[in-house]
Every structure is written in C-alpha cells, then in structure tokens.
Amino acid sequence: MASTVHFLDGARRIVAKELRIAYRLNLHNVWVAALPPLLLAAASWVVDPPDRPGPTLMTVVIWSYLFVYIFDAANQAAGIEEDRINKPQRPAPMGLVDAHGLRTRCAVGSVLFVSIGFAASVWTGTISAVWVATIVFVHMFMPASMYFAWKPLSNLSGAVTQLIGGWAIVGPLNTTAVTWALTLSIMVVIAMPIEDVRDVDGDIAAGRRSYPMMFGASSVSRTFAVLMAVWPFVGWALILRTVELTTCEFCTLAIVFTLSYSAGLSALNTRSMPSQKRAYILYSLVHVALTALPLATVIT
Template identity: 30%
Template sequence: MNTHTKALISPLFVLTRICRNLLYELFLMWQFIWRDYSSALLPGLLFLIAAWKVNLLSLNELPLQIGRGIIYFWLYILSFCIANQIVGIEEDKLNKPNRPLVTGLVSVHAAFIRWVVSMILFSLVGWWFGVLEWALLWQICIILNNFGSWDKHWITKNIMMGVGTVALLAAAYQLVAPLSPIAWRWILMLAGVWLTISAVQDLRDIEGDRAIGRNTLPIAFGETASRVILSLGFALLPFATHLLLMMPVGITVKVLLCDIGLAVLSLTVAVRIILYRSPQSDHRTYMLFTYWFCLTLASAIFIL
C-alpha cells in the first residue's frame, strides 16, 4: 500500500471529506430555501416560542424545543421548495434565474433524490416529535400543489397556502403543548390571511406564470384590478387583526404597540402594491408581507 492510498483511507481524510460533503449539502439546501425562510422557518419558530411562553414551561426546556423546531421547519420548507423548483424550472428561468436547478448547481435527478429523502425524513421527524398528522397534511399539500398542478389556478393555490399555514402553525404549537382554543384562534386567523391575500406573491411572477399557462389572480382578473383588491385587503387587515387577535387579550400597552406596528407594516404593503410595480419591487413587497406574518407571531410571545 503506497503513501497516497494510505492517505485516502486515513481517518482524518475520511472525516474531512464527510465534513466537506455535509457543508456542501447545507449550502445547497440553503440555495433551495433562502427566498422562503421568512414564510415558514422563522414563523414556525416564533409560534413555538409563543406556545412555550403561554404554557409557562421551564426556561431550561426552551433550547431543546427550538432545536426540535429548527429541524422540523427546515424539513418543512425544504421538502416544499425542492418539489416546487423541480416542476418550475422553465418559469424560474424567467422569474428566479439564480435558483440552483436553473444555474446547474444540481441536476433534476439529484434534486429529486434529495426531495424523496427530505420527505422521508420529514415524516420520521414528525412521528418522532408527535406532530405526524401535520407533517402528513403538509406533504399532501406539497404533492397536490406541485405534482397535481393545484398551483396552476389561483383558487386551489390559495387553498394550499391556507391549509399549509394550518399545518405549519398547528405543528409549531403542538411541538410544545396540546393545541388550545387560543392557539386555534391565531392559527385560523393567519391561515385566513394566507388564503385570501397571499396572492401578493404572484405580482412579481406575472410574466413567468403567463408563459407556462398558470392562472394566478393577477392573470385571471388583470394586474390593475388585482392590485386594487390586494391593496384593499391589506388596508383592512389591521382591523381584522385587532378584532380577532388583539382585542380578546385586552387593551394594554403591549397590545397597542403590537397593533400599531402591525398596522404600519400592513398599510405599507397596501401602499407599495399600488405605487411600486416592478418584479423587484413586488418581491420586496411580498417579503414585507412575510415580515408582517413574523411580526404577528412575535407579538403572540409578548401579549399572550
């Protein structure tokens, strides 16, 4: 056995290769999900922390719960993003040309293998953590949305967003404690928001969606009419948030501050929908909507 062969089988060399491959996989996974972390990973963790606080659990338990949440919600968004990008290569060439399948960072075959592995791991983690029903619900949404063409029409696409939000937030709370009436009020309110006005994300992708025959809200009703409808929805959102989420808690300084912060962000989105009409601006507007989602869940930590 020559020196080169010995080097190849040395423990240090093997460990280095394993670490390098793991780092590459983490990098690749981040390339798949980085545009969507604020719509799933971060919101899930925020509602998990809210559940921990509402149920008056020990501070010593929080790091473990957050660790469980990171694993679960990482797989939640990864399994969706890989499937979504496998079936969306042509539109991504127009709308999001820096995605890994478009740039050639990974092949379709390799991405599909990673998707299957992520789905299996997601099921196993959901079972292990006691939230298997919500993991399976989300996996049904992934398959219907991406491989069943439910994303091709704005009605079924919005339904998937609403159901997916239920699967996300119900799992987040149940990772920590049994679901309560208070938890369900927040879950259903926020699912309703995604069901009705999440089409703000489609304003940035009109050209790509039209090219592949997807019938989103802006294409079905026209861009101008859709902008007016969505802007009105975001303008009314502060009233719904106050009545359904804030008012039941009571009028306190914390509640008022959360109300004001959410109203400012929601009205900012409403104004931007009308005034800023480029794909880049519409992407920033959608990101502001995801920040509103995160801020709403963060407010649950402080007021509940």
C-alpha cells in the same frame, strides 16, 4: 491514512455542495417561512413551559426549517422553467441540481419532517404527514393551468401545518391556539396573489394561470392594498379582542399597522415592478408580525 484523508475530503465536498444548494434553495423564504411556527411555539412555551426546554427548542427549529426545505424543493422541482426567468439565482437554473435531485431531497426531508413531528407530538406528526401528502398530490397530479386554484389550497394547508404543528411541539393544543392558527393562515392566503404579480412572465413560460393573468396585475395590486388597509383591524379584532392593550400588544400591533400600510402603498404603484416586489416582501413581514400577536397576547 491516505484513504481516510480521501474519505474526509469527499465528505467535505458533499457537505459543502449540500449547504450551497440549501442556501440557494431557501435564500428568500427561510426567514418568513420558519419564523411563524417559532412564534406560535414561543406563545405555547409561555402558556405551558416544557419540561425539557433545550431539546424542545432544538426540535422546533429543525422541524420548522425542514418545512421550508421540503416546500422549496418540491416547488422548485416543478417550477424550473419559471425560475429560469424569474429567479435564476435558485439552484436548478444555476446548474447545481436538477429536478430529480430536488425531488430526492424533498423525499428525504419529508421522512425526517414527519418522523420528527411524530416524535414531538401526535398532532404535529399527523398534520405533518397530511401536509406532505398534499404537496406530493399537488405537484404530481394538479395541472399548471389550475395553478390559481391549487396554490391557495396548498398554501393554506402549509400555513395551518406550520402554526398548529409549532404550537403542539411545545405544549398541548387548545381551542384558542387552533383559532389563532386558522385565522392567521386564512389571512395570509387571501392576500397571497400579490406574490404572483412579479412572476407573470415565468408563469406564462410554465403554462400556469395565476390571478394577475386572469384579472390583471393592477386589479390584484389594488385589491391587495385594500386588504392591507383592513388587515391590522382584523388582527386586532380576531386575535387581540380588546381595546385595553398591554404595552407588548400595542407595540406589536403598531408594527403590523406600519408594515401593512407600507405594503399597501407600495402595491398601489402598479406601474413599477420593483414596487410590486417590495410589496410582497413587506407582506411577508406583515405575516410574521401578525403571527407575533398571539405571543404578545399571552405575555403578561
């Protein structure tokens, strides 16, 4: 009896520790990184409803979360020095886990992620494996001084994996779905340097070279503001492709416009770091709203 109680108490402590680490690991990324594949999966669901909705929904949710878990574990294992300055609330700076522990969790999560992907569909499994290989290569072999080059490529790979994989879990891929996924992925990556404006001090400590360091934070912020002025029209032209909008399409596009212009205006306040941080948060919401456009398109 005593041994059983001891075992259960130990298991409870392990679970509590892992939940605390996962919470700190994904605190600021889980909603923006997990929602886009769920939205594409929802669009796929509307186009071709699955035969087993319950298991399919559970698969999409777990697979989407594992993506976030792996990405954050790999990224934070390689960026502890930066996080000590920019994000001290993360698990490594708090002393909850070290780089080896994060890499171990990344490896375990990767096995589960790829396995679930292949169990769902060949497309999802294949693209999951390619993305995991990309993450491993980037963090093991790419120098910090080339951060400005490999970060966009890594993020592009991740965005494509999320969107195509999320769709393919629910139903078969088609040309339209792939076009949507590529369009949305390229859009999110092009404007992503706004994220690095807030992280310059930590990136310097980590030996990274980012676009704000190379061209100036103000230039990056102003370029971002221009992109935000254009992005709603790009989404309209490349995804909705019509001036005769349904109510759902109109409302979703209105949200994209509101968030985009709010993000752009916030970024124009180049002397305020809180405004730059707000611009990135709003931009994360812009990406989520843009990813909702395909769903709005297929809803009749």
